[in-house]
Amino acid sequence: MDDHSKTIIHIDVDCFYAQVEMNKNPELKTKPLGIQQKNIVVTSNYVAREYGITKCMLIPEAKKKCPHLELVNGEDLHDYRETSYNITSILQKYSNLVERLGLDENFVDVSRLVDEKIKLSNNITPVGHVFGNTEVLCDCGCTERLMVGSKIAQDIRDQIYKDLNLTTCAGIAHNKILAKIVCSKNKPNNQTTVFPNSASELMLSLSLVKNIPSIGQVTADQLSRLNINTVKELQEASVNDLEKMFGYEKSKNMIEISYGRDVSAVKKSGKPQSIGLEDSCKAITVENEIEVKLLHLLTRLMVLVKEDGRVPKTVKLIVRKFNRNHPQSGTRETRQCNVNTSLFKDLELSENNQKKVMKIIMTLFRKIVDTKKSFHITLLGLSFTKFMEKPTLKNTLNNFLSRDIEVQSVIDIENQSSNSPIHEPCASTSQLADVDSPEHLSKRARFILPEISKDCGDSRIKLGVATLRLNSTESLPEVVDEMVPCPPNANEEVFRALPSDLQSELWEEYRVNRNRDVLQSERPLKKSKNNSILNYIVREKKD
Known part of the structure; x- marks a missing residue:
C-alpha cells in the first residue's frame, strides 16, 4: 500500500542562471537574456523564451530568432554555486532533511514541521494551485497534511525572494516523484499541490x-x-x-x-563528494596546449576548494577524445590517483606545489593519451575527491603537546617543594623507542626528545620534563627536499604539521626500530625512566 504519511516539497528556481545574472545587472530584467556556455544558450529568461529561445539552442540559431538577444558568459559557475548554497541554507531552517538536485532544485521533507503546525491549524485550505480532481480525497489525514505543506511551501518561497530576490516554483506531494513532476505544472513563480488520488492522472499527463x-x-x-x-x-x-x-x-x-508510487526518502545532502570543472574545446593536438588548459582548470578549481574548506586527497582527470563516429559526444576516459594533503597548505597551492600537482596531472594524461601519436582532445576536466577536514588548532600536535606539558608542569611543581635543583639524566629518543611499538607510534612518537646533553641544569629539567625539540632552531643534518614518508600507523595530519627535520627524525626512528619492535612485540614493555615524558603521560592518565 502507498504510504501517505510524508509531506515533500520540491523547490525549483525559475531560470536560475538568468536570475542570478539579472540580480547582478538589473538592466537585463526587461531584455531577452541568454546564458552562453561555449556555442550554446544553456538557459534564458522568460523574455527571451517569448521569442522562441529554448534550452541548449545553438547561438547562431538563437540570434536568428532574436537578433537583439543579450548574451552573458556563464562558464564560471562561482556565483551560481554561491547562490545555490544560500538557497539550501534557507531551506535548512525549515527541515534538516534537504536533498540538493544540481544547483537550482531541492527536495525538502517537512513532515515533522507539518505535524507541529497541523495541531494549531483550523479551516485549512491549500495555497496555490491543486492538480487533478479534489472531489474524492483520501481520509487518512494526508489531505490536511499536504494543505499545511502548501502553506509552508509558500513561506519558503517568500523567504527566498525576500533574502535573495529569486522567484521559485514548488511542488507539494506525499512523495518525491510526484512533488518534482507537479512542480513544473504552473511555472513560473507558482506552486502546485497534488493529492494521492490524482497520482496516476499526473503520471499519465x-x-x-x-x-x-x-x-x-x-x-x-x-x-x-x-x-x-x-x-x-x-x-x-x-x-x-x-x-x-x-x-x-x-x-x-x-x-x-x-503509477506515481515512490518510497525513496529525502536524503540529507552534505558537502559534495567531488568538486570538479570541465571545459570543452576545439580539438587540441599539442601537449603544451593541454598543459596550459589543465593549469587554468587547476587554478579555477583551487578557488572552489578554498570555498569548500576541506583538503582534497585524490585528483581525477577527465579526457574526451574526438571520435569520428560520434563527433558530438566522443569517448570519455578518466584516471585518478592520490595526492599528498600537505601540498594544500591553507587550501592554496604554492608555486612549487602547483608544479608538483601539475606533474601528477600530466602523468595521468599520458596514461590516457599516447602523446607519441597524434591525438585530438575535445574536452578536459579536473576534479578533487575523497576530502579530509582541514586541521585546526584543536587537533594540531603543538596544541596537544603544550596542553599536556602545562598540566604536567603544575603536577611537578607541586611535588617538588625542595629548593635544591634536581639533576637527572635526560630521556633520549632511544629510551622512547624501547617502550613504543609501531601501533603506539601515532600517539606516543609525536614527542621528539633530544639526545642527552652535557648540561641538564635548565629549568625544564627541574620539572622532570625532558626538553622537547619543538620549533627547534638547532642545526640538523640538511634534509633533501623530498616528501618524508609518514610512518604507516601515524596520524598523517599531525605528522605533516611537524617541521621537516622532526619528520625526518621520526621516520628514521621508526625505520631503525620497526624490525626490533616486531620481534619484541610479545615481550613485556620496558619501564620508562622516572623523568621521561612518557612516564608523566602514563601517570597522568592513571591519576
Missing part, C-alpha cells in the same frame, strides 16, 4: 515514458524495443514483460513509478 524523471533515454530506448513508449503502456505492462531485459527489481520499480 507526462504522456511518454522518457518524460518520467527517473527514466533516462537509454532505458526509454530499451522500453521502446518492447513496444512500450507511453506511460499508459508501462502501467499496463507486467513485471514478467520487463524482467528479462531489466531484472525483477528494476522492472517492479518502473511499474510502481508509472
Whole structure:
C-alpha cells in the first residue's frame, strides 16, 4: 500500500542562471537574456523564451530568432554555486532533511514541521494551485497534511525572494516523484499541490515514458524495443514483460513509478563528494596546449576548494577524445590517483606545489593519451575527491603537546617543594623507542626528545620534563627536499604539521626500530625512566 504519511516539497528556481545574472545587472530584467556556455544558450529568461529561445539552442540559431538577444558568459559557475548554497541554507531552517538536485532544485521533507503546525491549524485550505480532481480525497489525514505543506511551501518561497530576490516554483506531494513532476505544472513563480488520488492522472499527463524523471533515454530506448513508449503502456505492462531485459527489481520499480508510487526518502545532502570543472574545446593536438588548459582548470578549481574548506586527497582527470563516429559526444576516459594533503597548505597551492600537482596531472594524461601519436582532445576536466577536514588548532600536535606539558608542569611543581635543583639524566629518543611499538607510534612518537646533553641544569629539567625539540632552531643534518614518508600507523595530519627535520627524525626512528619492535612485540614493555615524558603521560592518565 502507498504510504501517505510524508509531506515533500520540491523547490525549483525559475531560470536560475538568468536570475542570478539579472540580480547582478538589473538592466537585463526587461531584455531577452541568454546564458552562453561555449556555442550554446544553456538557459534564458522568460523574455527571451517569448521569442522562441529554448534550452541548449545553438547561438547562431538563437540570434536568428532574436537578433537583439543579450548574451552573458556563464562558464564560471562561482556565483551560481554561491547562490545555490544560500538557497539550501534557507531551506535548512525549515527541515534538516534537504536533498540538493544540481544547483537550482531541492527536495525538502517537512513532515515533522507539518505535524507541529497541523495541531494549531483550523479551516485549512491549500495555497496555490491543486492538480487533478479534489472531489474524492483520501481520509487518512494526508489531505490536511499536504494543505499545511502548501502553506509552508509558500513561506519558503517568500523567504527566498525576500533574502535573495529569486522567484521559485514548488511542488507539494506525499512523495518525491510526484512533488518534482507537479512542480513544473504552473511555472513560473507558482506552486502546485497534488493529492494521492490524482497520482496516476499526473503520471499519465507526462504522456511518454522518457518524460518520467527517473527514466533516462537509454532505458526509454530499451522500453521502446518492447513496444512500450507511453506511460499508459508501462502501467499496463507486467513485471514478467520487463524482467528479462531489466531484472525483477528494476522492472517492479518502473511499474510502481508509472503509477506515481515512490518510497525513496529525502536524503540529507552534505558537502559534495567531488568538486570538479570541465571545459570543452576545439580539438587540441599539442601537449603544451593541454598543459596550459589543465593549469587554468587547476587554478579555477583551487578557488572552489578554498570555498569548500576541506583538503582534497585524490585528483581525477577527465579526457574526451574526438571520435569520428560520434563527433558530438566522443569517448570519455578518466584516471585518478592520490595526492599528498600537505601540498594544500591553507587550501592554496604554492608555486612549487602547483608544479608538483601539475606533474601528477600530466602523468595521468599520458596514461590516457599516447602523446607519441597524434591525438585530438575535445574536452578536459579536473576534479578533487575523497576530502579530509582541514586541521585546526584543536587537533594540531603543538596544541596537544603544550596542553599536556602545562598540566604536567603544575603536577611537578607541586611535588617538588625542595629548593635544591634536581639533576637527572635526560630521556633520549632511544629510551622512547624501547617502550613504543609501531601501533603506539601515532600517539606516543609525536614527542621528539633530544639526545642527552652535557648540561641538564635548565629549568625544564627541574620539572622532570625532558626538553622537547619543538620549533627547534638547532642545526640538523640538511634534509633533501623530498616528501618524508609518514610512518604507516601515524596520524598523517599531525605528522605533516611537524617541521621537516622532526619528520625526518621520526621516520628514521621508526625505520631503525620497526624490525626490533616486531620481534619484541610479545615481550613485556620496558619501564620508562622516572623523568621521561612518557612516564608523566602514563601517570597522568592513571591519576
